[in-house]
Amino acid sequence: MRRRGESRSIMGILLKFTMRNIKEHKFRTFLIILSIALSVMLFFASFSISDALSAMFMENIKTFIGTSEVAVYAGPMSESGLVTLKDLGEDADRFEYQIGSVDYSVKYQKKDKSKADIHLRGFSLEDLAKINPITLVDPGDVENNFSGKTAIISADFAEENHLQVGDSMKFIFSEDDTKVFRVGAIGENRGYFKKSFMSDGETVNMIIPIKTAQNFMETKSAYQLIYLKTADEKNIEQDLEFLQTLYKGDYVEKTITKGEIDAQIRPIRVPFLFMLTLVVLISVFIIYTSFKVIMLERLPILGTFRSIGATKRMTNTIMIVECFLYGMIGSVAGTILGTFALSMVMKVMVSSFGGDVTLDYPQVNLLYAFLFGITLSTISAIIPIAKTTKIPVKEILLNIVEGTKRKRPYLRFIIAFLFIIAAYALPKVLSTGMMAAASGGLSIVCAIVAAICFIPYLSDMLLTVSERLFGALFGNIGRIALKNLKGNKSTYDNVILLVIGLTSIVTISVLGDAMERETLAYFDAMHYDVSVTLYGGTQTSVQRVLTVKGIDDIINYEESWGGYKINGEERSFVSSAYGANDAQFFDYFQVDVLDTEDDEAIYEKLLNGRNMILSTKVQEKYGLTLDQEVHLETEAGNKDYRIIGFFNESKSAGMSMITSGKNVRHDTKNYDKISLAIRVQPGVDPDMVVSGIEQKASQLPYYRVDTLKQLRADYLQENQMIVTVLGIFSAATAFIGSIGVMNNFMVSFLSRRKSFAILTSVGMSRKQRKKLIWIEAAAAGFIGSIFGLVTGFIIIKMVGVLLEKIGASISLMLTPMIVVGAIVGAVSVCLLASVSVARQSSGISVLEELKYE
Amino acid sequence: MDIAVSVKNVCKNFMLGEEEVKVLKELTFDIKKGEFVSLMGPSGSGKSTLLYLIGGLDEPTMGQILVNNKELKTMKDLEESIMRRRELGFVFQFYNLIPNLNVEDNIMLPILLDGKNPKKYEKDLNDILKLVGLEDRRYHTPRELSGGQQQRVAIARALINDPDIIMADEPIGNLDSVTGTEIMELFKRINVEKNKTIIQVTHSENAAKYGNRIIRLKDGRIL
Incomplete structure (x- = not known):
């Protein structure tokens, strides 16, 4: 006890x-x-x-598809462009629901005469409850009577436009067709009523009775889209097969599931x-x-x-x-x-x-x-x-x-070499699928750890080499400063912190630069104004688009992502395959075929037969040569393509091929997608043309119309957004590193108070002491920045290889701006970290430091 | 005979918590050039404090100290530092060498601090290394040397700028008797052959015998 x-x-x-x-x-x-x-x-x-x-x-996806997993819409041979609900018979229990929908895009005229885009979605209340239930904050009388020109609107829209149940809303269906609807109920801002960033947050959904929608669209009892949800998502492939036989000739496609997202x-x-x-x-x-x-x-x-x-x-x-x-x-x-x-x-x-x-x-x-x-x-x-x-x-x-x-002076070397071996071997051993990304990431970490292990030796070497330089720049104090740094653990610690911090900043900066460069190069090679993609469209849809005022010229081309594979690999042969329908394609998409003076002949050859031209990145990756026949796996079976040229470009991260439109369409079974590139007449605002096309395409299940200018700005912004977020993270990393550097300088100073006192006893003045501290800080920052840049360079090379493995090849390089920025940044951090050290150095008592051991 | 150091009515007080402690009380004495003076006295008598005041490493509370006829009180930090580089050399009980610099670098510090080209002092360095017997240890770091060898490096550093006065604070206090004797012999040689003024603080009567004058202190006063 x-x-x-x-x-x-x-x-x-x-x-x-x-x-x-x-x-x-x-x-x-x-x-x-x-x-x-x-x-x-x-x-x-x-x-x-x-x-x-x-x-x-x-x-957000719920604002488009609710909880559905399968969408059915009219096939290319359909004259009406509509589908009808089919009897599922004995297989009804394979699905939770089968719901038909008719949609219509209109404009809402606000009280101030401005207009808002409205997407009217036709559903019965029972179906709505199944596909995307809405909680009504003001139910009005819709539960008893949801018919005629009645609409359920979102609480946000009601508030913004000061609308209440029973109020009227004027919708513009076309230039000479306006209809007045009544607010039947107001629902919570969820499900269809959520403002979705995926539809640019501008388009507003409203629910109208299915019968009303069918009347306006004159679809009788047919629908534009039929949504289904399977009873068990695991069986979705078999269910799709079943539906394909049921809805023969129509498109049966998966909507996006959580697993896919x-x-x-x-x-x-x-x-x-x-x-x-x-x-x-x-x-x-x-x-x-x-x-x-x-x-x-x-x-x-x-x-x-x-x-x-x-x-x-x-x-x-x-x-x-x-x-x-x-x-x-x-x-x-x-x-x-x-x-x-x-x-x-x-x-x-x-x-x-x-x-x-x-x-x-x-x-x-x-x-x-x-x-x-x-x-x-x-x-x-x-x-x-x-x-x-x-x-x-x-x-x-x-x-x-x-x-x-140190009992084992070579231990660091041994550890460093083990990490180098791991960094080299990991991507070789684990090189497929997600394992490639994981092993690539791990090998980068191993490389950084190896670099850290070498830092004491490399720092001493660089300090010895730089002694003359610092001597020439700062005289004997410069020499003493470098001698002091050599063999000093705090110096190594600071360099290591700077290396880790700089590696993160350099890598993110280089990635950001590269993404912006590639995006700009990608759009520079496109010589048109408006890009259109119509899903489920037919040649009639193209004809409708052509009637839009302001269009000067238009081409139809094919584009497929992931439609070609090679050697049984899971990953695609190219990021995107373009199909040119005629030689005009090359006026719209700048393609400079290498090592030929007769581009026309190449184009001619490309449009006839199973030929292709490839970007040099694909050539380098697979070691391909001109005239080589490449065996590609496609939806329509295996196809042999002959290479008739190579070109340099940054489109789709540099991994792309061009062949004829016919080839892409048939090989990838890309029948329901129409890609158009449009040039507008001089003096016409491309945005006006976009509005016109959207109006014409509004009956299609899905379409996308953008000006090239907008696409370019969106891409840059999307890249910028990721780079900004990662930049914040890397800044946080560098910030922790900087605080660590500050702490190290202070610890180093405290442990060297005696050394400073000794130097004072042999004649160092206060000014010289401060100069010494500043030079030591600058030198540590300089060395840290050099190693940080070298490590960063190694890491971006590894990131480049990693990106290529996961199919996103970008050329990464250190720009002079990044190099200068890294050196100035690291030196500044060290100088700032030394401010308090320099201040404290004035208070050293020589007697106290030297007399008492 | 010229005066190397002149101490006039020097007082030094320290604050110990709230209390003021009078360490040195109105000391007055001179040290002539070429003299080898030993400051002796019990612990706390103020001998080290006096040595640091003479070296300009601390300031007296009152009184005047003249080194080579220059009054320390009127000197600015830079002037004092230059004086320490050129006219004074310090040797400490615990050697006080910079641990990560080798013997040569440690010795050359006063030269470097004085902004001189170290190459011009190669011969002086060799002579001094020979004098202190460390020619074969010039590239070693302090931790690779014995206590006696480290003290020789400290003496060499004190001599490199050819100063008039060497100040030693218990130079053999941390050494065994044989090594201590060797070091004192070295000081004696420096005093006689190079005619340097030496002021040492010591507890050892034996060490004091190498000098030609002893100043005994007790409770801050000269006995």
């Missing part, structure tokens, strides 16, 4: 001592907690982003996880180095405690409790920051489209983030704690601890 009481009191004293230490080192405590919090924040945001995006996309969004997690890895590396490093200092500082006291009876377990427990405490506080702060960051990221990601942001993620992610923070803190601190435990008490008490002596 006595022993227990005694040990409890020692634990109490130890705890008190620890708390006092934490209180005395507020900045260090803040730094550790901040790095844990930011890591947890990024972990949570990266981990939850795909779930949150998937949930948001699902919510998840698969589409999953890759977005990759860059965020990459950033997270860098942040974790920085955090582990900061916590590890901080705990090393903490342990060194507490060593004599821990020795004293041990000498008076505290066991190893007691002292270890106290230290582990301390890092656990940091982990707890950091994790709580991090999860709070994480939800905030995730909401910001989601806002940025949908800001370019408009629409509402919904934040939905599995709550268990919060727990994962919390546990991650505690684990990060504990694991980072455990090595310094374990190392201290091994030191005999006698050595601690007699102050004869040989902490600086």
Whole structure:
């Protein structure tokens, strides 16, 4: 009993001592907690982003398709362009519902005479309840009588236009056809009524009775679209086959399912996880180095405690409790920051489209983030704690601890080489599907760790080489500064922090630059004004488009994504295959065939027979040669294509092919999609032409009409949005790194107070001391930036290979701007971090530092 | 004979918490050029404080200190620093070498700080290394040297700029007796052969015997 009481009191004293230490080192405590919090924040945001995006996309997709999984619409041979509900017979139980719909696009004339785009969707209330239930905030009398020119509108629309149940709304169906509808009910802003960023947030859905819609469209009992939901999503392929036989001649297609959205969004997690890895590396490093200092500082006291009876377990427990405490506080702060960051990221990601942001993620992610923070803190601190435990008490008490002596000087080399081997081998061993992305990402992390292992040796080498340069620039103080940096652990720590921070910034900047460059090059090669894609359209639809005023010239071409495969690979042979219907295609799409002076002859050849021209990136990837016959797998079976030329271009990330329109159409069974490129007459606003085409195409199940200018701006904005979000993450990484650098400078200064005093004793003036501090900071920043750029260069090369593997080839390069920016940035961070060191250096007491050991 | 150091009515007070402690009380004495003076006294008598005041590493609360006829109080930081580089050399009990610089670099620090070209001092460096017996250790770092060898490096550093005065704070306080004797012999040689003024703080009567004058301090006063 006595022993227990005694040990409890020692634990109490130890705890008190620890708390006092934490209180005395507020900045260090803040730094550790901040790095844990930011890591947890990024972990949570990266981990939850795909779930949150998937949930948001699902919510938005509901504005188009509700909960349906299959859509049926009229095939190419249909004269009416309509479909009728078929009896499912014995197979009815394979589906939850089969619902017909008729839609119509109109304009709503507001009280101020301005117009809004309205999508009238014809449903019966029973069907609506099945496909996309709406909660009515003001039900009016629709539940008893939903017929005639009655519309259910959203609460948002009602509020914006000051409408109430019973009010009238004037809809413009065409120039000479306007109809007045009555507000039958008002529904919550969910489902069809949610403002979707996917429809640019401008078009408003309203529900009208199906009979009314059918009357306006004169469809009788037929529908434009039939929606179905399967009883079991797993059997969807068999259900599709069944429906295809039932709806012979019509298109039967899957709408988007949650599984597909998840698969589409999953890759977005990759860059965020990459950033997270860098942040974790920085955090582990900061916590590890901080705990090393903490342990060194507490060593004599821990020795004293041990000498008076505290066991190893007691002292270890106290230290582990301390890092656990940091982990707890950091994790709580991090999860709070994480939800905030995730909401910001989601806002940025949908800001370019408009629409509402919904934040939905599995709550268990919060727990994962919390546990991650505690684990990060504990694991980072455990090595310094374990190392201290091994030191005999006698050595601690007699102050004869040989902490600086490296027992295995080559261990770093061995570790570095192991990581290099892993970085090289991983992508070779795991090179298919999602494993390729995972192994690629892992190999990048291994390369960074290997670079970190080499930094002490490389830093010393660079310092030796730079000594003359700094001597020439700053005189003897410059030489002393570089000598001081050599062999200095704080220098290595700073360089490592700068390398990790810069690697993240350089990689993201290079990616951002490349994406913008490729987008601009892509649009520069297109010589037309308006792009049109009509799904389910026929030649009649094209004729209707042609009647729009302001069109000067138009071509019809084919485009297929993922329609060609090779060697049984899961991934497509090219990102996009273009089909030219005539030589005019090449006036609209600039294609410079390499090594030929007679482009016309190549075009002629391309339009006849199974020939193709390929971008040089495809040529390089597969090692193809001119005149080679390539065996491609298509929907219509295997086809042999002869290569008749190569061209340089950045379209579809550089992986594309061009053949005749006929080939693409037949091989990919691309019958229901019509792609048009339109030039407008001089002086005509392309936006007017877009409005005209939209009006004409409004009966089609899906269409997309954009000016090229708008497409270009959208692409740039979309790229910019991802780069901005990743940029924020990389800035956070660099920020943690900078704080780490600041801490290191301070720790280094504190441990070198005596050295400064020695230098003062042999004649160093205050001015020289400050100059020395600034030069040391600049030199550390310079070296950090050089290694950061070199590591960044290696990483962007690896990212390039990784992107190529997952089918998105972009040429990445370091621009002079990035190089200069990295050097200036790193040097500035170090100079800023040294401000407080320079200030404190004035207060050194030579007597105190030199007299007392 | 010329005066190397002149101390006039020097007082030094320290704040110990709330309390002011008078460490040195109105000290007055001169040290002539070429003298080898030992400052002796019990712990806390103020001998080290006095040495640091003479070296310009601390300021007296009251009184005047003249080194080579220049009053320290009127000197700015830069002037004091230049004086420490050119006219004074310090040797400490715990050697106080920069751990990550090698022997040569440590010795050349005053030259470098003075903005001189180290190449021009190659011969001086070789001579001094020979004098202190460390020619074969010039590229070693302090942690690769014994205590005696480290102290020799400190002496070499004090000599490199050919100063008039060498100040040593318990130079053999951390060494065994044999090494201590060697170091004191070295100081004696420097004093006699190079005619340098040496002021040492020591507890050791034996070490004091190498000098030609002893100033004994007790409770901040000269006995």
